[in-house]
Amino acid sequence: MATAITSRSQDYSQWYNDLILKGGLADYSAVRGCMVIKPYGFALWENIRDVLDRMFKETGHQNAYFPLFVPKSLFEAEEKNAEGFAKECAVVTHYRLKSDPSKPGSLMVDPEAKLEEELVVRPTSEAIIWNTYKDWIQSYRDLPILVNQWANVVRWEMRTRLFLRTAEFLWQEGHTAHATSEEAVEETRKMLDVYATFVEEYMALPVIKGVKSESERFAGAVDTYCIEALMQDGKALQAGTSHFLGQNFAKAFDVKYLSKENKLEYVWATSWGVSTRLIGALVMAHSDDDGLVLPPRIAPLQVVIIPIYKNDEQKALIDEKVLPVVKELKSRGISVKYDDNNNNRPGWKFNEYEMKGVPVRLAIGVRDLENNVVEMARRDTKEKATVSLDGIEDTITNLLEEIQQSMFQKARDYRDAHITKADNWEAFVDLLENKGGFVAAHWDGTPETEALIKEKTKATIRCIPLDQEQETGVCILTGKPSSGRVLFAQAY
Amino acid sequence: MATAITSRSQDYSQWYNDLILKGGLADYSAVRGCMVIKPYGFALWENIRDVLDRMFKETGHQNAYFPLFVPKSLFEAEEKNAEGFAKECAVVTHYRLKSDPSKPGSLMVDPEAKLEEELVVRPTSEAIIWNTYKDWIQSYRDLPILVNQWANVVRWEMRTRLFLRTAEFLWQEGHTAHATSEEAVEETRKMLDVYATFVEEYMALPVIKGVKSESERFAGAVDTYCIEALMQDGKALQAGTSHFLGQNFAKAFDVKYLSKENKLEYVWATSWGVSTRLIGALVMAHSDDDGLVLPPRIAPLQVVIIPIYKNDEQKALIDEKVLPVVKELKSRGISVKYDDNNNNRPGWKFNEYEMKGVPVRLAIGVRDLENNVVEMARRDTKEKATVSLDGIEDTITNLLEEIQQSMFQKARDYRDAHITKADNWEAFVDLLENKGGFVAAHWDGTPETEALIKEKTKATIRCIPLDQEQETGVCILTGKPSSGRVLFAQAY
Numbered sequence: 007m008a009t010a011i012t013s014r015s016q017d018y019s020q021w022y023n024d025l026i027l028k029g030g031l032a033d034y035s036a037v038r039g040c041m042v043i044k045p046y047g048f049a050l051w052e053n054i055r056d057v058l059d060r061m062f063k064e065t066g067h068q069n070a071y072f073p074l075f076v077p078k079s080l081f082e083a084e085e086k087n088a089e090g091f092a093k094e095c096a097v098v099t100h101y102r103l104k105s106d107p108s109k110p111g112s113l114m115v116d117p118e119a120k121l122e123e124e125l126v127v128r129p130t131s132e133a134i135i136w137n138t139y140k141d142w143i144q145s146y147r148d149l150p151i152l153v154n155q156w157a158n159v160v161r162w163e164m165r166t167r168l169f170l171r172t173a174e175f176l177w178q179e180g181h182t183a184h185a186t187s188e189e190a191v192e193e194t195r196k197m198l199d200v201y202a203t204f205v206e207e208y209m210a211l212p213v214i215k216g217v218k219s220e221s222e223r224f225a226g227a228v229d230t231y232c233i234e235a236l237m238q239d240g241k242a243l244q245a246g247t248s249h250f251l252g253q254n255f256a257k258a259f260d261v262k263y264l265s266k267e268n269k270l271e272y273v274w275a276t277s278w279g280v281s282t283r284l285i286g287a288l289v290m291a292h293s294d295d296d297g298l299v300l301p302p303r304i305a306p307l308q309v310v311i312i313p314i315y316k317n318d319e320q321k322a323l324i325d326e327k328v329l330p331v332v333k334e335l336k337s338r339g340i341s342v343k344y345d346d347n348n349n350n351r352p353g354w355k356f357n358e359y360e361m362k363g364v365p366v367r368l369a370i371g372v373r374d375l376e377n378n379v380v381e382m383a384r385r386d387t388k389e390k391a392t393v394s395l396d397g398i399e400d401t402i403t404n405l406l407e408e409i410q411q412s413m414f415q416k417a418r419d420y421r422d423a424h425i426t427k428a429d430n431w432e433a434f435v436d437l438l439e440n441k442g443g444f445v446a447a448h449w450d451g452t453p454e455t456e457a458l459i460k461e462k463t464k465a466t467i468r469c470i471p472l473d474q475e476q477e478t479g480v481c482i483l484t485g486k487p488s489s490g491r492v493l494f495a496q497a498y
Numbered sequence: 499m500a501t502a503i504t505s506r507s508q509d510y511s512q513w514y515n516d517l518i519l520k521g522g523l524a525d526y527s528a529v530r531g532c533m534v535i536k537p538y539g540f541a542l543w544e545n546i547r548d549v550l551d552r553m554f555k556e557t558g559h560q561n562a563y564f565p566l567f568v569p570k571s572l573f574e575a576e577e578k579n580a581e582g583f584a585k586e587c588a589v590v591t592h593y594r595l596k597s598d599p600s601k602p603g604s605l606m607v608d609p610e611a612k613l614e615e616e617l618v619v620r621p622t623s624e625a626i627i628w629n630t631y632k633d634w635i636q637s638y639r640d641l642p643i644l645v646n647q648w649a650n651v652v653r654w655e656m657r658t659r660l661f662l663r664t665a666e667f668l669w670q671e672g673h674t675a676h677a678t679s680e681e682a683v684e685e686t687r688k689m690l691d692v693y694a695t696f697v698e699e700y701m702a703l704p705v706i707k708g709v710k711s712e713s714e715r716f717a718g719a720v721d722t723y724c725i726e727a728l729m730q731d732g733k734a735l736q737a738g739t740s741h742f743l744g745q746n747f748a749k750a751f752d753v754k755y756l757s758k759e760n761k762l763e764y765v766w767a768t769s770w771g772v773s774t775r776l777i778g779a780l781v782m783a784h785s786d787d788d789g790l791v792l793p794p795r796i797a798p799l800q801v802v803i804i805p806i807y808k809n810d811e812q813k814a815l816i817d818e819k820v821l822p823v824v825k826e827l828k829s830r831g832i833s834v835k836y837d838d839n840n841n842n843r844p845g846w847k848f849n850e851y852e853m854k855g856v857p858v859r860l861a862i863g864v865r866d867l868e869n870n871v872v873e874m875a876r877r878d879t880k881e882k883a884t885v886s887l888d889g890i891e892d893t894i895t896n897l898l899e900e901i902q903q904s905m906f907q908k909a910r911d912y913r914d915a916h917i918t919k920a921d922n923w924e925a926f927v928d929l930l931e932n933k934g935g936f937v938a939a940h941w942d943g944t945p946e947t948e949a950l951i952k953e954k955t956k957a958t959i960r961c962i963p964l965d966q967e968q969e970t971g972v973c974i975l976t977g978k979p980s981s982g983r984v985l986f987a988q989a990y
Contacts, residue, residue, distance in 0.1 A: 036572055036629050037565040037617065045560035045645065052561065068537035069544065073529040074619075074650055074666050075588075078595070080528055082605045092595040096567075097607050098619065099591045101654040103570070103584040113574045115589050115616055124607055125529065127566075127590065127619075137528050147841065153537065158566055158650065162593040174566050349639065 011361075013295045018239045025289055026168045029298045029362055039166040039173030043282070046362065049306035050285055051176065055156065057208055057304075058178065058280070061200050067152045067180060072134050074158075075125035080133045084258035087132060090225020094162040096127040096173075127160040132226060132277055135181045136255040143183060143273055145264040150193070151183040169286035170243075170498055177281035183273045185263065187252070190274035191229075194250040197278040198231045201246035209284065210301035210414040211235050211291050212421050213245055214444070214493065216469025221453045224277075228252035234468045234493070236421045237290040240442020242468045242495035245287050248278035286498070291417055292386075298363030299386050301413050302406040309335060309342040309402055310359045314352050314371035321346070323375055327395065334399045340406070360385065365409050366402055386413050427491070434482045434494070438463050444495045446474075448488035450481035459483055465494040503853075505787045510731045517781055518660045521790045521854055531658040531665030535774070538854065541798035542777055543668065547648065549700055549796075550670065550772070553692050559644045559672060564626050566650075567617035572625045576750035579624060582717020586654040588619040588665075619652040624718060624769055627673045628747040635675060635765060637756040642685070643675040661778035662735075662990055669773035675765045677755065679744070682766035683721075686742040689770040690723045693738035701776065702793035702905040703727050703783050704913050705737055706936070706985065708961025713945045716769075720744035726960045726985070728913045729782040732934020734960045734987035737779050740770035778990070783909055784878075790855030791878050793905050794898040801827060801834040801894055802851045806844050806863035813838070816862055819887065826891045832898070852877065857901050858894060878905050919983070926974045926986070930955050936987045938966075940980035942973035951975055957986040 011028060012020040026032050031047030043051065059069070075098060082088040102119030106112040128134065135153075142148060156178045166172050180197060184190040198215055205211050213233035223230045227249040235245045253272040256262070262270045292299040302308050311332065313324040328344055335342045345355055352369065359367055369381045380398060383390045386409050393401055424443025428434035437445045449455060449467065459482075460466050470492045479488045503520065504512040518524050523539030535543065551561070567590060574580040594611030598604040620626065627645075634640060648670045658664050672689060676682040690707055697703050705725035715722045719741035727737045748754070748764040757763050784791040794800050803824065805816040820836055827834045837847055844861065851859055861873045872890060875882040878901050885893050916935025920926035929937045941947060941959065951974075952958050962984045971980045 033630065033633065035565050036569055036626065037567045040565035040567060042565065042630050043563040045562050048561050048563055051563075069540045070537045071535040071540055071543075071668065073527050073532035073534065074652065075529045075532060077528055078605060081595075082603070085603060088595075088605060092597075092605055095593065095595050096590045096617070097592040097595065098588045099607065100589040101587065103573075103580075103587050103589065103618070105584075111574070111577060113570060113580060113584055115591065125588070126595070134528065138525065138534050141525070160566065176563065 011295060011297065014238065021295070022286075022290055023168065025293055025298055029289075031285065031289070031298075032168050034168070037173070039163055041168050041172050043176075046306060047285060050288070050300070050304065051282055053304045053306065054208075054284055055178070058200075058204055059156075061204060062154050062178075062180065065152075065196060065200060067154045067182075069155065070153045071155055071157070072131050072138065074128055076128055076131075076134045078124045078126060080137050081126045083133060083137075084226050084255055086254070087130075087226030091129040091161070095129060096160045096162055098125040098127065128157070129159055129161045130277075130279075131155065131157070131159075131179055132181065132251070132255050132275075133259075136259040136261060136275070139181075139183055139273070140259050140261045143261055143263050146185050146266055149183055149185045149263060149273065150189065152180075152193075153182065154178055154180040167286070169282055169289070171283075175282050177279050179277060179279040182276045183256075183261070184276070185265065185271070185274070187274050190252075190276050191250050194229070194231055194248045194276045194278070197276070198233065198246075198248040201248065201278070201280060202233050205233060205235065205245050205284070205287075206414065208301065208303045209288050209291075210303075210410055210417060211245070211287060212414065212418040214469060214471055215473070216471040216493065218247075218469060219453070219456055219467045219492070221456055222467060224249045226251060226254050227277075228254065231472075232469050234444075234495075235287055235291060236417075236424055236443060236495075237287070237498065238420070239290075240424060240496075242444065242493075242497040243283075243287050243290070244468070244497065245284060246278070246280040249276060251275035251277060290498075292413055293363065296388075297361035299413070300363035300365060302365045302410045305363065305365055306341065307343055307359075307362070307364050308340050308406055309366045309368070310355075310364045311342065311344045311368040311370065312352055312355050312359075313344070313346050314369055320372045323372055324370055327375055328370065331398055335402065338399065338403060340403065366405055368402075384409055386416075425493070428482060429479070431482050435463060438465050438494070438496065442496070444468065444493040446491040446493055447482045448479035448490075449492050450484050450486035450488055455481060455484055455486075459494070463494075464496050466497055468493045468495050468497060503787060503789065506730065513787070514778075514782055515660065517785050517790055521781075523777065523781070523790075524660050526660075529665070531655055533660050533664050535668075538798060539777060542780070542792070542796065543774055545796045545798065546700075546776055547670070550692075550696055551648075553696060554646050554670075554672065557644075557688060557692060559646045559674075561647065562645045563647055563649070564623050564630065566620055568620050568623075568626045570616045570618060572629050573618045575625060575629075576718050576747055578746070579622075579718030583621040583653070587621060588652045588654055590617040590619065620649070621651055621653045622769075622771075623647065623649070623651075623671055624673065624743070624747050624767075625751075628751040628753060628767070631673075631675055631765070632751050632753045635753055635755050638677050638758055641675055641677045641755060641765065642681065644672075644685075645674065646670055646672040659778070661774055661781070663775075667774050669771050671769060671771040674768045675748075675753070676768070677757065677763070677766070679766050682744075682768050683742050686721070686723055686740045686768045686770070689768070690725065690738075690740040693740065693770070693772060694725050697725060697727065697737050697776070698906065700793065700795045701780050701783075702795075702902055702909060703737070703779060704906065704910040706961060706963055707965070708963040708985065710739075710961060711945070711948055711959045711984070713948055714959060716741045718743060718746050719769075720746065723964075724961050726936075726987075727779055727783060728909075728916055728935060728987075729779070729990065730912070731782075732916060732988075734936065734985075734989040735775075735779050735782070736960070736989065737776060738770070738772040741768060743767035743769060784905055785855065788880075789853035791905070792855035792857060794857045794902045797833070797855065797857055799833050799835055799851075799854070799856050800898055801832060801858045801860065802847075802856045803834065803836045803860045803862065804844055804847050804851075805836070805838050806861055812864045815864060815867055819867055820862065823890055827894065830891065830895060832895065858897055860894075876901055878908075917985070920974060921971070923974050927955060930957050930986070930988065934988070936960065936985040938983040938985055939974045940971035940982075941984050942976050942978035942980055947973060947976055947978075951986070955986075956988050958989055960985045960987050960989060
């Protein structure tokens with residue numbers, strides 16, 4: 007099983023696909039660019055969703071649900087947003103099929119069931135939501151509105167990759183409405199922090215918080231904040247975005263409120279989202295040539311226990327010892343499986359759970375019982391140890407926490423070692439070609455230079471980091487003055 | 499606020515709409531037939547979803563996610579299923595918009611971006627899922643597959659009603675694959691039981707379990723099992739269905755497995771679902787002319803506490819007593835709100851929470867504090883009592899449970915009083931016209947007679963109940979022999 011994975015050094019991209027498919031996370035589907043999220047992959051998404059949902063609620067947000075379809079006239083109301091998404095919209099034009107008279111047993115679109123107005127399958131929901139908020143907001147008393155939606159969206163991508171870029175994907179999109187610009191900016195930053203906390207503490211993936219340059223900004227936003235992570239091949243991946251939308255959507259949909267001072271004012275907006283793309287990031291950041299490596303706090307299965315026995319008598323002895331351990335671990339909220347399935351041999355199981363990235367594996371035989379020990383293996387470092395069965399529940403609990411911290415530390419060390427300053431064009435190109443990672447360089451602040459750099463190197467400005475020392479300099483390409491370094495990288 | 503609701507006797511249908519809109523459950527949207535589920539309505543759906551999801555997992559099911567779109571060629575593969583849903587399909591025909599040269603600022607469907615094959619927005623997912631199962635199933639070892647999906651689906655309805663019948667709705671759809679017919683039938687019945695248990699124990703709504711007649715069967719099913727509930731206007735509502743699909747989809751998608759006996763066999767299937775329609779049932783079954791009445795186990799907010807005071811000093815005294823109670827209730831997992839918002843008067847709050855169906859309301863003033871009591875009101879019966887503050891947490895906990903039981907009992911009494919036998923046509927018509935509810939009558943078993951009865955009375959066969967005494971008789975319309983009574987009703 008494990009031998010069937012392409013190694014990272016051989017073909018990073020194929021290695022990634024192998025992990026997704028053989029790890030049981032997702033499958034290709036019959037629909038171009040759409041994937042099937044398999045139970046193991048969906049369990050991962052459920053864990054991500056449940057933690058984020060709790061964090062959203064703790065910060066005062068409520069969930070709601072808005073229509074899948076956006077009438078074309080609403081879709082085009084906010085011009086920049088429409089322009090940004092028009093090229094990748096799935097469009098519903100008809101509402102009925104009928105028997106195809108030329109092909110018995112076949113159906114055809116019924117030309118008489120053409121919609122008067124086409125419906126866009128939402129690529130994002132600002133338009134339909136702000137058209138609704140118009141009815142919800144009259145006075146300052148109706149503000150803020152702090153709403154989130156868990157939903158599917160569709161963006162017709164020409165080149166797709168499982169989890170990273172699919173035509174349909176699952177995400178959450180927060181859409182908030184505020185009385186003042188300050189409050190909206192504060193919300194934008196707060197949700198960026200929620201994302202950063204989640205990705206670092208649960209996914210064990212360090213991120214850089216920053217703001218996008220104009221050309222990488224969300225269509226319709228005044229400012230796009232983002233968290234950027236680094237993958238093992240030195241490419242960056244945008245893991246989440248939080249947008250300050252100014253009054254753009256309020257103006258497009260005429261959403262005003264009566265202020266305390268009795269004046270009609272346009273409402274201020276934010277939107278923010280993360281998607282199933284996070285699973286792609288998780289896989290690429292931590293996994294190795296033997297399979298997935300999942301951080302304990304988000305792993306669908308945290309511990310697997312494999313009995314090694316020759317007959318029912320031995321099995322009964324092992325059961326007697328293991329079942330209370332399983333029970334105690336479960337009562338601690340630890341997800342554990344005692345895999346005593348007789349159809350598969352222990353070696354097969356070892357490979358299988360290694361492939362699936364289960365953080366801790368125990369193997370126990372009768373000899374171990376006699377010695378009151380168990381073999382404990384951790385997935386991240388592949389270290390094995392023989393540990394006492396006394397207090398094994400505490401040993402496991404502590405190891406899970408240690409793995410979580412250690413995975414984060416390893417990813418952070420790698421990331422930190424891959425943020426490099428470049429002060430001239432040659433160094434910049436050399437770093438991108440031979441080292442990868444983020445290159446911190448001066449840029450003259452124009453979209454033209456940014457585009458030129460992208461054309462020459464495939465690197466884009468990932469973000470202007472929020473936390474960095476102030477420093478002036480000159481643009482690596484044009485030599486024009488720069489007010490601070492920005493982070494360039496090739497990216498997913 | 500409450501005075502603005504239309505009464506049931508005046509206009510039942512308008513009463514229902516008033517409750518949904520003024521109770522803050524949902525709103526109409528800009529998309530024909532689609533609704534916006536507002537935060538309070540969505541919280542109700544989250545509660546329903548969370549309980550059901552736990553029940554599905556306890557019965558061995560896992561969640562997964564399949565594409566929103568079904569290519570037309572797959573959609574039409576199972577002929578009866580396709581025929582059943584063809585007339586209500588939203589169809590994606592294009593994947594891009596472009597600027598409309600004739601109207602500046604407007605977009606139009608790009609004729610050059612026409613899909614080679616049209617995509618149906620899933621009205622149900624058997625086709626796309628069984629096309630996937632083909633790749634997942636080789637041998638009996640791969641069976642059973644017990645998968646569920648929480649998703650949105652679209653059925654283009656001409657006459658829509660909030661929650662009860664909308665073009666897009668949220669639901670779950672279980673899709674299982676089995677080696678034998680017996681196992682699949684057992685699964686079908688098991689999930690019907692799960693639904694019945696959920697609706698009765700959590701939604702406080704008694705149901706009748708039964709099987710559908712041929713003409714009411716799910717398109718593509720061998721048998722459709724259902725749970726039927728009764729609304730306050732005497733109309734029935736189908737609250738959930740569980741289908742035994744036989745080998746219909748396995749044959750349409752060529753899904754075979756190698757049996758233990760080394761023979762290739764077609765796989766057996768089930769599917770089962772409940773939707774946001776359940777919220778419509780909940781509203782119509784329990785509410786009254788003053789607003790929603792929600793059963794405690796599913797209510798987003800179970801207890802509200804309203805302080806009554808004239809100044810900050812009084813407020814401080816009330817806070818001191820109430821805050822520990824709130825904390826204790828929360829620690830018991832009870833959802834409680836201490837509404838000390840100064841902007842609204844107590845009377846307004848009383849109406850508001852009555853409208854929203856919050857099961858228990860406490861009101862407390864300084865005089866109550868002196869007497870160590872609080873006024874406790876229950877929403878279902880509107881009874882008020884002055885109760886001691888000593889052990890108030892237990893009093894509340896017990897009352898919530900009492901309300902749950904009492905609501906179920908009331909709904910069951912009503913339902914039981916509205917199952918009436920009719921042994922001739924006149925009695926049958928009279929019951930439907932003047933009493934409503936279920937009419938248990940003999941029927942000759944033919945779709946023709948069923949259609950004729952529907953045409954004459956608008957009543958359909960809701961189900962052939964699973965639990966009923968065996969009794970032969972003659973059809974109320976044709977006088978032909980009947981092997982048992984079936985339940986007729988007018989229905990939503």
